[in-house]
Amino acid sequence: MKRSTELNLIKRVLSHVAEKSTDMADATSSLPVTRYYDPERFEAEQKLIFGRLPRAIGHISQIPETGDFFTLDAGDAPVLIVRTEGGGVNAFLNVCRHRGARLEWDAGGCGRKRFTCKYHGWVYNPDGALIGIPGSEGFPELNREIHGLTRLPVQIRHGFVWIQPDPKGELDMADYLGDLDAELGGFDLDTHVQFSPRRFSKKINxxxxxxxxxxGxxxxxxxKDTIAPMFFDNIGLTDRFEPHQRIIFPKLTISDLADQPEETWSLRQHANILYVLFPNTMILVQPDHMGVFHGYTDGVDGVVVDACALVPHAPATDKATNYxxxxxxxxxxxxxxxxxxxxxxxxxxxTQANEHLTFGRMEKGLGWFHQSIDQIVDEKGR
Ligand code: FES
Ligand SMILES: [Fe+2]
Structure with missing residues (x-):
């Protein structure tokens, strides 16, 4: 984050604290409740958002060595990500090119040199090339060159592995992240490591x-019984970097900065900074580490969440781990x-309690998020 941006954000917070105000939309907005359960709407979002837009699916620290891999299939395309020699990554659809069985069944693993389909035993190398066909005399005309695994565009940026789920689509993360690209670059996300990953399912859209x-x-x-005592009630900043957002949740301690010289001001020491990277990734910047969440669709009313912390170094002692x-x-x-x-x-x-949900002026981020979705579904869906 640029220093001028950081100071500007702190000043905006201090001004809200002094005024007991918060960032507000011009007006309330509303959303039809069907957005959360209508199967047609879900299909459109699945196709136009999850089928086409870049998204982060993990962190490079999950696969530090050549041949390390992980798989992911949560409601959309099953994906196989493999670390390559030279430090890059390959992303493939995790689908065998013979008769379409799932290729790799493990959630992850290390140092893999080949991937063997458990249906009829076709073998692929980490570059996706088809390198073995049992009973190959049965496929005399098969061109192996064009029966490698189907690649997805993939890029490592800010330490995250981003894929383009459409094999024929384009992927340019700097362009997709826009102004947030440089800002995220200031947090050294690429040298952080994943800590305490967890995956859980929820019955929600x-x-x-x-x-x-x-x-907030x-x-x-x-x-009220957990984190509320640390934060200001209903004071925050919400900024749009269409289709992404940055939200600031200030802690009570930020008030102390008003009496201290600007050179010493640090936003992340006194506020949580949330980056909402459309459509389904959130990075919560805390004073010395981050929380990361990716949500994957699992039907219209289900979701699988991958969550973890990113910490600056793998903890080397029990004390560090406990911390x-x-x-x-x-x-x-x-x-x-x-x-x-x-x-x-x-x-x-x-239920029939509401036809619409209402977003208050201070819930402007919700208005923007659903507007971004509407724009994609209504405009590109035609
Ligand atoms: S489907 Fe994979 S080898 Fe037949
Ligand atoms: Fe919350």
Whole structure:
């Protein structure tokens, strides 16, 4: 983050603190409840958003050595990611080119030199080339050159592995992240390592994973027994980098900065900085580490969440491990509170209690997020 941006954000927060105000939209907005459970709408989002837009699916620290791999299939295309010699990555559809069985069944592994289909035993190397066919006399005309694994465009940027889910699509993450690209570059995400990864399923539409994080209005009540005492009630900044957003949740300690020289000001020491990278990744920057969440669709009313912390170095002592674990537990306890409420929303929208949900002016991030989705579904879907 540029120093001028950091100072500017701190000044905006201090001004809100002095005025007891927060960033507000011009007006309230509303959203039809069907957005969370209508199967046609879900199909359109699945095709136009999850089928076409770049997204992060993991961190490079998961696969540090050549041949390390992981697989992912949560509602959309099954993917196989392999670390290559020279430090790059390959991304493939995890589908055998013979008769289409799932190729790799393990969630991850190390130093793999070949991937063998368990149906009829076709063998592929980490570059996706078809290198073995049992009973090859049965396929005299088969051109192996064009029966390698199907590649997906893939890029490592800011330490994350990003894929373009459309094999024929383009991937340019600097372009896709826009102004946030340079800003994210300042956090050394590429040298951080994953800590305490966890995967969990929730009975919610994928959008509720994001909705949950887009406002601080709920913190005082929903997190009253956990994190609320650290934060200002309903004071925050919400900025749009269409289709992404940056949200600042200031902590009470930020008030102290008003009496200190600007040269000493640090935003992340006194606020959580949330990057919402459309459509389904969130990076929560905390004073000395990050929390990361990716939500994957699992039907219209289900989601699989991959969550982890990113820490500057792999902990080398029990003391360091305990320190990070304590931090991670605080975050995940709060997130458990969020997702329990989100599941109640998913149940609630299917009742006839509401035709629309209402987003208050201070919930402007929700208005923007759903606007971004509408723009894609309504405009590109025609
Ligand atoms: S489907 Fe993979 S070898 Fe037949
Ligand atoms: Fe929350």
């Amino acid at each position: 994928w959008k509720l994973v994001i909705d949950t994080f887009l406002e 209005y709920h913190v005082r009540t929903a997190h 990070w674990q304590k931090n991670v537990d605080i975050l995940f306890n709060a997130v458990d509170e969020d997702f329990a409420l989100a599941e109640s929303v998913q149940a609630g929208v299917k």
